[in-house]
Amino acid sequence: MTTLPVDTNPYFSFKLGGARSRDLLPSWRFDTETMRRDDGLEIVSTWADEPSGICAIQHLRRFDDIPGVEVVLRLENRSTVKSPVVSEILPLDTRLPADAGQKTFLHHTKGSDARWDDFLPLVDELWEGRDFALAPVGGRSSDSALPFMNLQLGAGGVVIAIGWTGQWMARFRREGAGIHVAAGMERTHISLEPGETVRTPRILLIPWEGEDRYVGNNLLRKAILAHYTPRKQPDGEPVLPPVSHMTMSTYHRTGKVTLEDELDALERAKELGCEAYWIDACWFGTGNWGGETGQWTIRKDVFPDGLAPVGKAAARSGMGFVLWFEPERVCVGTEIERDHPEFVLRGGPNPNFCLLNLGYAPAREFICDRISSIIADSGVTIYRQDFNFQPLPYWRAADPPDRIGVSEIRHIEGLYWLWDELRRRHPGLAIDNCASGGRRIDLETTMRSFPLWRSDFSDVGGPAYGRMLQIACQIQTAGLSQWVPIHSAAVWTYSPYDFRSAMSTGVTLYNSITAPDFPADDAKKAIQELKRIRRFLLADYFPLVPVSFATHDWCAYQYHLAEESAGIAVFLRRHESPFPLMDTRLRAIDCSADYEVTMSPGFERGAVREMRGEDLSRICVQIPETPGSLLVEYRKIQGRGGVR
Secondary structure (H helix, E strand, C coil): CCCCCCCCCCCCEEEECCEEHHHHHHHCEEEEEEEEECCEEEEEEEEECCCCCEEEEEEEEEECCCCCEEEEEEEEECCCCCCCEEEEEECEEEEEECCCCCCEEEEEEECECCCCCCCCEEEEECCECCEEEECCCCCCCCECECCEEEEEECCEEEEEEEECCCCEEEEEEECCCEEEEEEEECCCEEECCCCCEEECCEEEEEEEECCCCHHHHHHHHHHHHHHCCCECCCCCCECCCCEEEECHHHHHHHCCCCHHHHHHHHHHHHHHCCCEEEECCCCECCCCHHHCCCCCCECCCCCCCCCHHHHHHHHHCCCEEEEEECCCEEECCCHHHHHCHHHEECCCCCCCEEEECCCCHHHHHHHHHHHHHHHHHHCCCEEEECCCCCCHHHHHHHCCCCEECHHHHHHHHHHHHHHHHHHHHCCCCEEEECHHHHCCCCHHHHCCCECCCCCHHHCCCHHHHCCHHHHHHHHHHHHHCCCCCCCEEEECCCCHHHHHHHCCCEEEECCCCCCCCCCHHHHHHHHHHHHHHHHHHHCEEEECCCCCCCCCCEEEEEEEEHHHCEEEEEEEECCCCCCCEEECCCCCCCCCEEEEEEEECCCCCCCCEEEEHHHHHCCEEECCCCCEEEEEEEEEEEEEECCC
16 A cells, blocks of 8 residues: 555645745654544644744544545744745645556546536556646636546555645656655745734545555545535434426526416425425526626515525425525625625626625625525525636735735635534535536535536536537546545436436436426436435446547446445446447456346336346346436345355
């Protein structure tokens, strides 16, 4: 297994007044303390420099159940004067051993930018002397690049996960028998004020061993579920995105919204088996949603009694209530920009937009109070936060030359405070993290939220792409699931192929469910199938074929729940595939055991058959139609054959 640095060694680096920390720290006062936590150990190591007043505090966690290390660095100025500039702050800056003769690969994934290849898996070879870097675009953490990666170092490797909902970066360089790895914020150059503290991105490192890189990916999935996922109380089950419906596609087409239509759709959603009803960006201001963020008042022309009638109807139906907000993008002329100009940052590329400065306490407290009031009055159970522009230009425009990075740090800290405070005020509140569809997925956001809408490619323009919409949904599921177990997408049509292309731990019915031609029976069966297999979607994940966007390929993947010796596999034959058969090898099958297996081309579950593990592990799948799909469900027969 790849060796990580000693717990009390600095995982980090920075420059102080131009001098490198590796040269400075040996002369600084050092203290360390180890504390036992419920899930492992926390080691807090402190390096303090008396002359400058700078103190580096490394918080390191080790888990009992995962061979991982989490690191967060904080820098503090304990003097009474401004500090020398602290720059190039990297919470991770280390060298990992690698055999000189072994090829090294970095497995990573494209982020979201509302394209058909959102979350497409990627791989780059790190040859001797090659520099390779990853970073998102514009300050949203998974905009075009996902902050999860697997560094394969011959027989083993290290999974790296970054928790920072801003402009992170990761750099890699092959140097002989090792890989230099660095990660942190993209730009930092900060003179700290007296008593000031800044924090850095959260870094999780999970070493793994063997030839199969999915050992590492599945350790990350386990870690996220165990330590970085909100839990229900009192049962402790993970909070999952619901099967839901909203009428926003109709609003986009017609510009019309009425309370009567919403309540009719809610009643139909209940009949179909939905778990939540969702009102998106049509409830506030005067109806011009894109030009009125910052005007957080309910439309009395549509909802004269507020949104409480919808929330109460959802509760009576046993459903949750999702409500959309976009607090950070503030339009010029709205209440916040007009009445509280000190709350916003300006200087971005669009003069009509400002950024609500969550780093400014009065601004974040104001918006928290406003949102909290609407949540309480309306019966909201899932707070949905969108973010439809790039904040990085605003942060950088606000920073003086000796404070580069501070506006971003304070904003991200304020975002975490906002979400944590809303959850504190409203116990049981779930948070949906959207950001133009899946552009803020990172280790910090998974701790507090789920992506209910993982890509805007599936939005109102999605059906115009024809069959590429289903292929895009397949890529999203197959690519994102390698790292993150909990996410959800939109579905427009309800054949087994179409629905299975989009389904994950949740799904959103996006077209009009009250239309006369809506296929209610198919939708009910699809939802029932998802609910039946949903728990397997949290298990170990294995793609069964390379993930591609080719229209003639198949997409296939498996989820295996080891503790039950059971799982599912989904096979999707695309619309231009000339291949009716696919030979594949299912993973984690006991070849000497017997299994109960069902194979379901449609939503009607296939007949149960018994198969030897040897036959199941080398299954030949047949899908005669194009496009078409097959759902395989299997469970080991206990007490008969195999290793027990």
